Amino acid sequence: MALAAARSGLRSLGARAAPARRRMSSSVHDDAYETAKWEKITYAGIVTCTLLAAYNLSKGHPHFDEPPAYPYLHIRNKEFPWGPDGLFEIKDHH
């Protein structure tokens, strides 16, 4: 009985002494701070990607020569179910 009372007393003392881990007001403040921080990080990412895109796309794209007809290239054992063309483009073989 005395032990239980002591335990209960200690528990309530501990509960009173321990600071609230994340109170509502400070939590909202932290989230507002984090919101502003991640908004800035997002803008920095968008600016970086835009600059990289402008640089990369201004270079143009490379053209490749047709390789020799090695047996492991253009392996096609049967027609596509939708016919000889690609699904999104007309092939130049006919």
Added chain:
Amino acid sequence: MGVKGGLHTTGTKWFMIESQRHSYHLVDPRPWPISGSLGALATTVGGVMYMHSFQGGATLLSLGLIFLLYTMFVWWRDVLRESTLEGHHTKAVQLGPRYGSILFIVSEVMFLFAFFWASSHSSLAPMVEIGGIWPPKGIGVLDPWEIPLLNTPILPSSGAAVTWAHHAILAGKEKRAVYALVATVSLALVSTGFQGMEYYQAPSTISDSIYGSTFFLATGFHGFHVIIGTLFLIVCGIRQYLGHLTKKHHVGFEAAAWYWHFVDVVRLFPFVSIYWWGCI
């Protein structure tokens, strides 16, 4: 005595029953599991028939896909009604979708790991049949420092935007959260656009040796996951706009954010191991 939802009535008087002494949601019977199974069966059988040019294959495949998409729509619509409007998703109930989402993402990691394994298996010791070199003789590869490099920071930037959205939801800034989700989805769409452009310009196809098979399977499935994640985030954006998500209850958004971080982190692996190392 009539029963309607959680309320019982005797004559004109209504009173709450006190039979539910637990915090779990006992779901009403729905036809969606069996309709989803039938849709999946029609899709796979129709798909095989279509690929082998059987008559009616395309029709069965289309019907199966329509059935499957319809089931997904109505099933998830019901879950949203149960959680958002009927309040059945208690803290205990929310644990289910949380564990489910985590296990689903773990299974997705294993799924994509298999494709990177296949690529590494084929490229680390190239067979004599493809010239004993990687990339195989005659295969033209994309310059990793052009579109692949450009596409790599777009997804982590989108990941930053979804983190912005998460903090905005927690801070109760509803409009900022919608803007952040619009930014997330826009970056995702730009990434998919560049992936399409890269495929269009690619000198090889999926039928060009083991290089084409592993390259397009790994990058294509990653791109497919980007599209799924984008749809998931669009749904979250609409729900945030409609006021479904609160500071304390936004499990659907959290699942979408976890999935999106998985997709943006996984992008680094194909860039390093397939685009960059694969062209050295």
